[in-house]
Amino acid sequence: MKAPDFSYEKPTTISDVLALLANNELECQLLAGGQSLMPMMNFRMASPGTLVDISNVSELSGINERDETIEIGAMVRYRELELSEIIKAHCPLVAMVLPYVAHAAIRNRGTIGGSIGLSDPAAELPAVLLVLDGKIEITSEKGIRLEPARTFFKGIYETSCEPDELITKIILPKKHLKQKFGFHEIARRHGDYAMAGVCIAQDIDLKVRVAFFGVADRAVRSIAVEKLLSGNSDLSEQLIKDAQNALNDIEFEGDMNAGPEAKQHIAKVVLERALKEMKNE
Ligand SMILES: Cc1cc2nc3c(=O)[nH]c(=O)nc-3n(C[C@H](O)[C@H](O)[C@H](O)COP(=O)(O)OP(=O)(O)OC[C@H]3O[C@@H](n4cnc5c(N)ncnc54)[C@H](O)[C@@H]3O)c2cc1C
Numbered sequence: 001m002k003a004p005d006f007s008y009e010k011p012t013t014i015s016d017v018l019a020l021l022a023n024n025e026l027e028c029q030l031l032a033g034g035q036s037l038m039p040m041m042n043f044r045m046a047s048p049g050t051l052v053d054i055s056n057v058s059e060l061s062g063i064n065e066r067d068e069t070i071e072i073g074a075m076v077r078y079r080e081l082e083l084s085e086i087i088k089a090h091c092p093l094v095a096m097v098l099p100y101v102a103h104a105a106i107r108n109r110g111t112i113g114g115s116i117g118l119s120d121p122a123a124e125l126p127a128v129l130l131v132l133d134g135k136i137e138i139t140s141e142k143g144i145r146l147e148p149a150r151t152f153f154k155g156i157y158e159t160s161c162e163p164d165e166l167i168t169k170i171i172l173p174k175k176h177l178k179q180k181f182g183f184h185e186i187a188r189r190h191g192d193y194a195m196a197g198v199c200i201a202q203d204i205d206l207k208v209r210v211a212f213f214g215v216a217d218r219a220v221r222s223i224a225v226e227k228l229l230s231g232n233s234d235l236s237e238q239l240i241k242d243a244q245n246a247l248n249d250i251e252f253e254g255d256m257n258a259g260p261e262a263k264q265h266i267a268k269v270v271l272e273r274a275l276k277e278m279k280n281e
Pocket residue numbers: 029030031032033034035036037038039074075100101102103106109110111112113114115116117118120122123124125161165166167168191192193194
């Protein structure tokens with residue numbers, strides 16, 4: 001199938017993008033890497049009146065190190081993140097998950113802003129943002145707001161971003177000394193969307209955050225598992241079993257890969273594997 005007719009704009013500044021988005025009559029939709037939006041348009045799951053291509057907006061590029069944080073422009077592509085020494089040094093969890101985000105050809109085009117803006121329930125980066133307590137910088141003609149990841153993702157392809165708003169940056173805290181991270185996912189083929197996956201962060205004070213993807217209507221944290229794991233320096237076999245048994249505070253949802261019960265089972269498997277990998281580090 002072909003996409004329905006649409007107008008096309010390619011602004012070069014954030015203010016020009018915002019002016020287009022503020023015009024309701026244009027029915028704008030942002031185009032970043034196009035790796036999800038173009039197929040959605042061809043399947044007629046999306047039919048924007050005006051496609052606003054933001055790939056020439058240089059203000060949306062760049063990975064910048066600040067005192068406490070790393071700021072990533074919304075148009076930074078996965079491949080640039082994969083190659084970045086700043087990301088390797090300060091955001092090791094991002095570096096861990098990137099090889100599992102889609103296939104190399106898609107990583108050459110796909111962007112961090114597109115991944116966060118889409119909120120696909122099976123995408124890795126929303127879960128990374130949840131466990132790192134990341135923030136999303138969102139800009140409109142009304143101003144700039146910073147939204148914590150924990151309130152940003154609302155459901156399948158649904159975020160708190162309004163139609164007149166643009167994600168301009170993703171802000172992640174730098175890794176602290178002795179902070180530990182875990183990640184594991186199961187997919188039918190390497191590079192496919194995960195059937196289920198988990199990201200884990202353990203702080204110096206042994207506070208733990210755990211987020212799953214591919215199992216519900218969005219990336220979700222399991223507070224029950226976090227409570228059980230927090231405060232423990234030894235990830236014993238028994239503790240890992242207890243954590244698996246505690247994983248019942250998520251509303252598991254099926255998809256074309258598996259039903260809700262199978263999703264819960266796979267979530268327990270990825271949790272066990274990620275924790276064992278963290279223990280053996
Ligand atoms: C075969 C295949 C396998 C894939 N596997 C995975 C996978 O395993 N893991 C994974 O995470 N992804 C996967 N993807 C999706 C891929 O990562 C996409 O690139 C990504 O989800 C969207 O990024 P994009 O830059 O291409 O965004 P686009 O497709 O251009 O846009 C996606 C959505 O985000 C919105 N958007 C884009 N930029 C902004 C912005 N700055 N502000 C607000 N809204 C914005 C767009 O309007 C659109 O609604 C896969 C895709 C394919 C085709």
